[in-house]
Amino acid sequence: MRINTTLDDHRVAKLAALAIGLHLLESIMPSPLPGVKPGIANIVTLFVLYRFDFATAAWVSLLRVFATSLLLGNFLSPTFALSLCGAMMSLGMLGLTQFLPRQYFGPVSLSILAAFAHMIGQLMLVRLWLIPHAGLAYLVPLFMAAALLFGLINGIVTSHLLAAYPKPAD
Amino acid sequence: MKALFNHLKFSRILIGDWVLFFAALLLLIFLFKTYWHSEPATKLQIRQGDKIYATLSLNQSRTLLIHGPLGDSKISIQNGQVRFESSPCRNQYCVHQGWLKHSGQVAICLPNQVSLELLGADKPFDSLNY
Amino acid sequence: MRIFAFIVAILLASCGREPLVQTQSYVFGTLVDISIYGESEAKAHQVTAQVLQNFQQLHRQLHAWKETSELSQLNQSFAAGNQPIKVTPELSKMLSQATQLSIQSDGLFNPALGHLINVWGFQRDEFTPVQINDADIQKWVKAQPVMSDIVIKNEMVYSTNPAVRLDLGGYAKGYALDQAAKILREQGVKNALVNIGGNIIALGAHGDKPWRVGIQHPRSAKPMATLELSDGWAVGTSGDYQNGQRYCHILDPRSGYPAQGTQAVTVLIPPSENAGVMSDVASKPIFISAENAKAEAAKKMHVAFYLIVNAQGKVTVSEEMNRRLNWLIKTPEIKVLRD
Numbered sequence: 035m036r037i038n039t040t041l042d043d044h045r046v047a048k049l050a051a052l053a054i055g056l057h058l059l060e061s062i063m064p065s066p067l068p069g070v071k072p073g074i075a076n077i078v079t080l081f082v083l084y085r086f087d088f089a090t091a092a093w094v095s096l097l098r099v100f101a102t103s104l105l106l107g108n109f110l111s112p113t114f115a116l117s118l119c120g121a122m123m124s125l126g127m128l129g130l131t132q133f134l135p136r137q138y139f140g141p142v143s144l145s146i147l148a149a150f151a152h153m154i155g156q157l158m159l160v161r162l163w164l165i166p167h168a169g170l171a172y173l174v175p176l177f178m179a180a181a182l183l184f185g186l187i188n189g190i191v192t193s194h195l196l197a198a199y200p201k202p203a204d
Numbered sequence: 205m206k207a208l209f210n211h212l213k214f215s216r217i218l219i220g221d222w223v224l225f226f227a228a229l230l231l232l233i234f235l236f237k238t239y240w241h242s243e244p245a246t247k248l249q250i251r252q253g254d255k256i257y258a259t260l261s262l263n264q265s266r267t268l269l270i271h272g273p274l275g276d277s278k279i280s281i282q283n284g285q286v287r288f289e290s291s292p293c294r295n296q297y298c299v300h301q302g303w304l305k306h307s308g309q310v311a312i313c314l315p316n317q318v319s320l321e322l323l324g325a326d327k328p329f330d331s332l333n334y
Numbered sequence: 335m336r337i338f339a340f341i342v343a344i345l346l347a348s349c350g351r352e353p354l355v356q357t358q359s360y361v362f363g364t365l366v367d368i369s370i371y372g373e374s375e376a377k378a379h380q381v382t383a384q385v386l387q388n389f390q391q392l393h394r395q396l397h398a399w400k401e402t403s404e405l406s407q408l409n410q411s412f413a414a415g416n417q418p419i420k421v422t423p424e425l426s427k428m429l430s431q432a433t434q435l436s437i438q439s440d441g442l443f444n445p446a447l448g449h450l451i452n453v454w455g456f457q458r459d460e461f462t463p464v465q466i467n468d469a470d471i472q473k474w475v476k477a478q479p480v481m482s483d484i485v486i487k488n489e490m491v492y493s494t495n496p497a498v499r500l501d502l503g504g505y506a507k508g509y510a511l512d513q514a515a516k517i518l519r520e521q522g523v524k525n526a527l528v529n530i531g532g533n534i535i536a537l538g539a540h541g542d543k544p545w546r547v548g549i550q551h552p553r554s555a556k557p558m559a560t561l562e563l564s565d566g567w568a569v570g571t572s573g574d575y576q577n578g579q580r581y582c583h584i585l586d587p588r589s590g591y592p593a594q595g596t597q598a599v600t601v602l603i604p605p606s607e608n609a610g611v612m613s614d615v616a617s618k619p620i621f622i623s624a625e626n627a628k629a630e631a632a633k634k635m636h637v638a639f640y641l642i643v644n645a646q647g648k649v650t651v652s653e654e655m656n657r658r659l660n661w662l663i664k665t666p667e668i669k670v671l672r673d
Contacts, residue, residue, distance in 0.1 A: 138220030146221075146228055175235040182228050193216035254359040301555055308548065309555060317360050328662070329548035329560045330540055331367060333569050333600065334532035 045202075046082065046090055053078035053098040054105070061106060070180045073188065076124070076148065080141055080192045083128060085201060092125050115163075116156050123155030124148035141196065142189030149185030153177050245307040245322035248286050250279065253317045262286060262305075262322070272316035279320065291316055308332075354540070357382045361389040362507060364531030368514075371525040371540055381521045385514045385528070392510050395425065398448060398501040399457040408491060409448060409499045418490035426489050431608070432505055433481035435615050438634060442619035444587045446479040448499030454592075456583045457501065471590040504572075504584075508614025511535040511568060515610065527563075533570040535610050536563035551663070552597040552643050559641075560660045566605025570613030572621040573598035586622045593622040595645050601632075602639035602655060612637075629671055 057075040065071050075098055083091035099121045103114040131144050157177060250257040252270050260266075262284045269276040275292035285305040288298040291313045298313035304322050308329060312319040355378035356369045368385060370378040397403035401410075404425055411419045421429075432445050451457055453471055455464030477497035484493050502509075507530045514528045515535050525538030527545045536545040544564055548557030552573050561569060572584055574597055586593045599621040603612045616635040623631040625644060632640050632652070639655040650669040651659065 138218055140218040140221050142217050142221040143224045178235055179232055251358050329546040331527050331529045331534055332548040333534055333571055334550040
């Protein structure tokens with residue numbers, strides 16, 4: 035039995051592998067504030083969203099979450115839950131951004147919005163399940179600031195990549 | 205100015221992006237203003253006699269024994285709150301104070317000379333009249 | 335990015351450290367809290383130590399039941415007969431002031447009733463319940479010891495009524511506050527806040543903000559309102575509670591029993607040489623008086639700013655006081671008394 039794969043399938047597979055690779059790379063880097071990471075794998079998600087479609091981007095994103103947690107050995111752990119929660123929230127937000135006029139709102143907007151959604155989802159999970167007390171409130175502004183910063187950077191990088199690697203003409 | 209504008213265009217940041225970015229920035233300022241002057245306390249200051257015994261984060265789960273003239277007062281920290289769990293005093297006023305969680309709140313065991321005070325980013329008052 | 339960093343820097347700077355040195359200590363059988371603003375740590379600690387030393391000395395001198403205190407020795411001589419004994423000029427001055435305030439309050443403030451206080455068991459270090467003997471109470475009430483029974487001539491003191499026994503419990507904290515203010519000013523400290531067992535006097539301000547004092551609700555740990563204290567102002571509260579527990583030890587001299595019907599009375603005193611004393615003493619006659627006589631009692635003590643919480647938790651404030659209070663909770667109903 036042979037599964038017929040298209041060129042696009044190959045491209046998506048390579049990108050998914052890239053996303054996983056970036057996530058793994060990031061996980062071994064120390065972070066200045068616990069719980070805060072640049073989230074560079076999200077660049078791939080966003081790139082895929084623009085090059086292909088939402089369904090593909092969702093697929094790449096969730097595959098990355100599951101694969102990396104299996105590879106890092108924290109499948110079904112709180113870390114995995116946070117990762118999944120963040121991914122679902124940002125995907126949900128990206129789904130909503132289809133209503134934004136693309137001539138005015140580029141990858142930067144999508145990235146910032148997705149980053150905020152990601153952070154909010156994670157903060158809610160932490161507050162409701164992991165650390166249920168008020169001390170968290172003090173950290174909220176810091177985490178959201180990080181989300182804005184990295185959302186912006188990732189968005190700019192994505193837009194440069196989109197320009198540097200135009201859609202193949204096949 | 206023109207060079208900056210061209211650079212920005214090259215960065216592929218669109219007009220909507222700018223709007224969103226500044227809106228997000230405003231939201232951020234609002235969050236800092238709200239949460240960095242909030243009431244929930246973050247630190248506990250324990251005094252014994254006239255010395256500061258310790259300044260601890262409330263963000264932990266722990267019990268401590270503070271030794272005073274009457275014996276040991278047991279302090280319990282949990283979930284961003286603190287209380288006197290037990291104390292060797294006669295009247296147990298300190299224990300009856302229950303859980304403290306807002307900045308400025310104080311519980312004192314006078315006979316054993318142990319006091320708990322919650323510190324936060326901004327105290328609503330400098331001293332308590334009672 | 336730079337804008338962002340700039341904003342963060344501004345916000346962090348506004349949560350900066352201020353030169354406030356705060357010390358807590360246990361004197362007078364209660365918690366003493368002294369905050370000094372705007373002085374070097376060394377100076378702040380040195381002046382605080384001086385103030386605390388003064389408190390220790392006052393405590394030794396005025397202890398109502400330790401036999402070695404100057405006050406106890408005076409009480410012993412009162413009980414024994416009319417032999418006058420010599421007292422320090424400071425104690426003599428205190429007695430004169432206490433006498434004048436006692437008269438001003440129509441006898442509701444009566445530091446000569448030490449025997450009655452003793453019968454109720456309030457003159458001990460423990461607070462265990464005591465067998466109350468009505469006969470004993472009536473005996474001391476009938477004996478009518480008053481401050482005017484005390485004769486002071488050239489620092490020699492005696493009493494014409496052997497039932498007189500001095501207990502300056504409702505006066506000493508206030509006196510100590512005035513002394514503290516004096517010492518601080520003499521040492522050149524311009525901004526400080528002194529809290530002795532809840533009685534507070536303010537000097538200067540807390541940097542560019544005035545000192546803010548929380549007013550505790552009689553039945554909860556959280557404050558119900560805040561007050562700003564400017565230079566020289568003092569605030570004191572008489573209540574039927576201590577650290578949230580019922581403990582009524584304010585006796586009505588007329589009946590010999592604890593005053594009923596009130597949870598707390600807070601008075602705010604404008605600057606004067608005796609602001610501290612007034613913040614301690616003046617709340618008591620108001621506390622003891624019946625509900626419809628409280629405004630009159632306040633007038634007699636020349637108190638314009640007061641707050642009363644009655645036994646049902648209803649709050650009554652003088653109009654002047656109402657203007658200065660910042661409420662932190664929603665009070666069910668505030669009655670404002672207009673003069």
